[in-house]
Amino acid sequence: MLNKIILTGGAGYIGSHVAVELLESGREVLIIDDFSNSHPEAVARIGDIANGNVELLERNLADPAHLADIAAAAKAFGADGAIHLAGLKAVGESVAEPARYYRVNVGSAMALLEALEAAHAKAVVFSSSATVYGALNDNPVTEDGKTGPTNPYGRTKLMIEDMLKDVAAADPAWRVCNLRYFNPVGAHPSGRIGEDPNDTPNNLFPYIAQVAVGRREKLLVFGDDYETRDGTGVRDYIHVVDLAKGHVAALDYLANRKHAGAVDINLGTGTGYSVLEAVAAFKRASNRDIPFEIAPRRDGDIAEIYADASRAKELLGWRAERTLEDMCADHWRWQSQNPEGYKS
Ligand code: UD1
Numbered sequence: 001m002l003n004k005i006i007l008t009g010g011a012g013y014i015g016s017h018v019a020v021e022l023l024e025s026g027r028e029v030l031i032i033d034d035f036s037n038s039h040p041e042a043v044a045r046i047g048d049i050a051n052g053n054v055e056l057l058e059r060n061l062a063d064p065a066h067l068a069d070i071a072a073a074a075k076a077f078g079a080d081g082a083i084h085l086a087g088l089k090a091v092g093e094s095v096a097e098p099a100r101y102y103r104v105n106v107g108s109a110m111a112l113l114e115a116l117e118a119a120h121a122k123a124v125v126f127s128s129s130a131t132v133y134g135a136l137n138d139n140p141v142t143e144d145g146k147t148g149p150t151n152p153y154g155r156t157k158l159m160i161e162d163m164l165k166d167v168a169a170a171d172p173a174w175r176v177c178n179l180r181y182f183n184p185v186g187a188h189p190s191g192r193i194g195e196d197p198n199d200t201p202n203n204l205f206p207y208i209a210q211v212a213v214g215r216r217e218k219l220l221v222f223g224d225d226y227e228t229r230d231g232t233g234v235r236d237y238i239h240v241v242d243l244a245k246g247h248v249a250a251l252d253y254l255a256n257r258k259h260a261g262a263v264d265i266n267l268g269t270g271t272g273y274s275v276l277e278a279v280a281a282f283k284r285a286s287n288r289d290i291p292f293e294i295a296p297r298r299d300g301d302i303a304e305i306y307a308d309a310s311r312a313k314e315l316l317g318w319r320a321e322r323t324l325e326d327m328c329a330d331h332w333r334w335q336s337q338n339p340e341g342y343k344s
Pocket of ligand 1: 235
């Protein structure tokens with residue numbers, strides 16, 4: 001049983017939802033987070049929602065000076081394995097500052113591996129991304145599709161996947177699951193935790209939500225001349241609670257698995273929605289106007305991508321259950337109850 005779990009990046013948007021699901025599954029959780037893009041208040045609220053407690057170690061995993069105490073903490077906690085989400089995640093920033101992205105993302109993963117090795121806790125679930133597929137495959141995309149990320153952020157994800165595969169191939173005691181997330185959106189139905197971007201949101205849902213709540217004037221829709229049903233980009237949006245439950249299922253899978261090695265698994269719904277469909281759904285859920293304007297295509301965007309989600313069903317016994325309406329309603333509950341995020 002993988003019971004005692006180190007959760008890196010556990011105070012962040014996805015991490016906080018994973019923490020709740022881990023506690024609710026009866027597991028013990030040690031969050032390692034440096035709050036560089038997250039808030040301590042999220043940790044308090046995780047405990048409230050799940051009616052339990054997480055341990056917290058405030059450290060930057062990428063800083064070599066912290067390696068020894070991270071390894072010591074992993075041992076003292078009695079870790080069985082880790083879910084690794086800590087990292088930088090802004091595509092545009094990664095193009096401008098590639099060295100920092102490689103250092104922080106790849107460096108954090110390497111540090112975590114060393115700490116787990118020292119604690120004899122050789123199991124990792126890694127937060128990878130559909131971004132590793134680039135635009136090279138027909139939809140729906142299976143895990144055997146070609147990989148070819150188009151920016152440094154995506155390349156760090158693929159490098160870490162490959163590193164974990166090499167480690168698992170060299171030592172059969174390692175159990176590795178790379179979860180390739182499609183587009184996580186929504187929030188916990190309690191409205192207590194959700195996405196709280198530091199600056200102007202890069203992603204569609206937090207931007208729409210800030211327009212709906214009146215923090216921003218209008219949404220720019222990046223391109224309406226793609227070869228899709230309404231000309232706008234199509235993505236596989238997945239409710240963050242479904243996504244979080246996928247991590248718990250991945251731990252169960254690794255704990256019971258008979259064979260060694262690493263496995264890649266898509267976490268998506270299998271359905272794509274366009275930008276305009278997402279805007280219309282959010283408008284219905286929030287009962288607010290969402291003014292938008294068509295703008296040029298964003299560099300690096302692709303027309304359409306959605307998952308083949310059958311491997312997750314087959315191996316993890318997991319599938320996404322929440323609809324686009326649920327995603328919008330829950331995202332809106334979080335945004336309207338916390339208009340300025342955790343600062344509210
Ligand atoms: C983006 C990243 C991806 C990352 C993921 C994390 C890029 C090119 N890709 O995915 O690597 O893993 O976020 O969640 O940045 N859109 C607008 N207006 C906006 C924002 C977005 O029209 O203000 C459109 C985009 O053109 C796209 C769709 O909304 O068609 C979704 O965009 P976004 O939420 O940024 O996700 P991805 O680009 O799919």
